Amino acid sequence: MAKTRVGIFGAGYIASVHADILANDGRVELVDVADMVASNATRLANQIGDAQVGSELEDLFRMDVDTVYITTPNTTHVAPVVSCLERGLNVFCEKPMATDAAGGERIREAALASRGVYNLGMNRRYAYTHDKLKTLIDSGDLEAHSAQLKLNRGELLNPPWTADPNKTGGFLYETTIHQIDLLQYLFGPVATLRCAARSAISASEFDDFSMLFTFESGTVATLSSSAHSGWSFPFERVEIYGRYATATTEELERIRYALDLEQVVKTEDYTHIPFAEKGGYAEENRLFINALQNGDKPPVDVNEASTLNLLLASIYESARDNREIDFTARRRETIG
Ligand SMILES: NC(=O)c1ccc[n+]([C@@H]2O[C@H](COP(=O)([O-])OP(=O)(O)OC[C@H]3O[C@@H](n4cnc5c(N)ncnc54)[C@H](O)[C@@H]3O)[C@@H](O)[C@H]2O)c1
The missing domain is CATH 3.30.360.10 (Dihydrodipicolinate Reductase; domain 2)
Structure with missing residues (x-):
């Protein structure tokens, strides 16, 4: 089975929690990290080894990733999630899905039309x-x-x-x-x-x-x-x-x-x-990668996320x- 090629968009606190977990999952290749603050992207790339560094979502697309982690602040999730799904990429997005009902509906429509898998990060x-x-x-x-x-x-x-x-x-x-x-x-x-x-x-x-x-x-x-x-x-x-x-x-x-x-x-x-184990972060990532590799249901799929x-x-x-x-x-x- 080919490795899941992951790009991370938003290289702050929670991105580093996920990146550490993914770096220890042999099924994953961490390809690229993008952040509008260059020093944040570089710091996270250095933390996990030899990932490339970018500043925009398009930098991840150019690196041919198949899966994107969206870990930017709450009100900036909808547009990048929809862009990824429209390209058929898998998405793991941190909570919240959106910050109003309309944003959640845009994501649900994009996910239902996409061959990519959508998952909402709900570690608790x-x-x-x-x-x-x-x-x-x-x-x-x-x-x-x-x-x-x-x-x-x-x-x-x-x-x-x-x-x-x-x-x-x-x-x-x-x-x-x-x-x-x-x-x-x-x-x-x-x-x-x-x-x-x-x-x-x-x-x-x-x-x-x-x-x-x-x-x-x-x-x-x-x-x-x-x-x-x-x-x-x-x-x-x-x-x-x-x-x-x-x-x-x-x-x-x-x-x-x-x-x-x-x-x-x-x-x-x-x-x-x-902390990453008892807080549920390790398990939510394991389950998400299982879904991509084995076709299992993702831990919090788009209908569950939309209902929430x-x-x-x-x-x-x-x-x-x-x-x-x-x-x-x-x-x-x-x-x-
Ligand atoms: N599940 C949890 O326990 C948990 C914990 C913390 C944060 N979160 C969620 O994770 C998300 C990120 O939170 P955080 O604490 O890591 O924030 P953070 O401020 O530490 O990191 C956010 C990063 O995104 C970058 N960024 C912001 N706007 C951007 C844009 N338009 N393009 C590219 N990069 C951009 C910032 O430069 C920063 O590096 C939030 O949605 C938050 O709710 C979840």
Whole structure:
């Protein structure tokens, strides 16, 4: 099998996480790195060995790559993703897919017409804590009757662009997208949603959210997310309640669960596992390359990504209009 020839567009923080993983995958050849800041491209190329360096997406096309990682900032994903798909290239794009419903629809149309494979990078699914939750639920050991999730950020001050919704698309697209994706990954399709939000500190966007979801599976869940709440541990948590059973995650570090009233509470602690493994980055890349090499389903395909994108837009709409949204109907109308 020929190696997957990868180009990376956007050579910042998360690109270096993916590049380190790909550099250790014998099925991959890292061909080219492009960034509008030349020193960023050079630094990443040096980090991974002998990749070529460019400044534009077209530089990757000239190097005959078959797969492109899009790792530029949030509001700059749609145009390069569509360009790659129109050329029949495979795409791994970091979250978010887009920062509005129309952008997600443009990508979905391009992906459905392309021979290239589209995948959205949602590493949290494969974090050890969440992988354990998924195994408990799918095995039937934990029936998720209800759940409460939270994902807070310490502040939107560092770096300063995190406070600019023109760059992030909004706090939910920047941060809370991870827990919103987990909701559907763990509990299945959302049936209805309602969100109340306020701008407690930010001048230009909602920064505190309380959300209520019902699922077609019957599960009910709440998600609370605050942008300026400090960094006290754990700022990220999933808590699931079942039949005399509870499972709770603390950050990506630990999970505690008890599956019966008289059972010992079990703890798994991943503190010593390397970040790229316990954070799910290694697994999402393995699964993506499997999809390209073996024809497997990519980990977060374009329909799942589109549903997530529509869900985010619908949560903001619910907050703005102060009303519940029938998401089952909306998803069927838009995505099928
Ligand atoms: N899954 C995760 O855990 C995770 C973590 C961090 C970031 N991300 C996502 O990854 C993306 C990148 O975030 P980051 O933290 O690596 O940002 P970053 O600022 O460290 O890197 C972005 C890079 O893109 C380059 N760039 C910006 N616009 C460009 C353009 N038009 N053409 C070419 N290069 C351009 C910048 O020069 C920079 O080198 C964001 O969408 C972010 O949401 C995901």
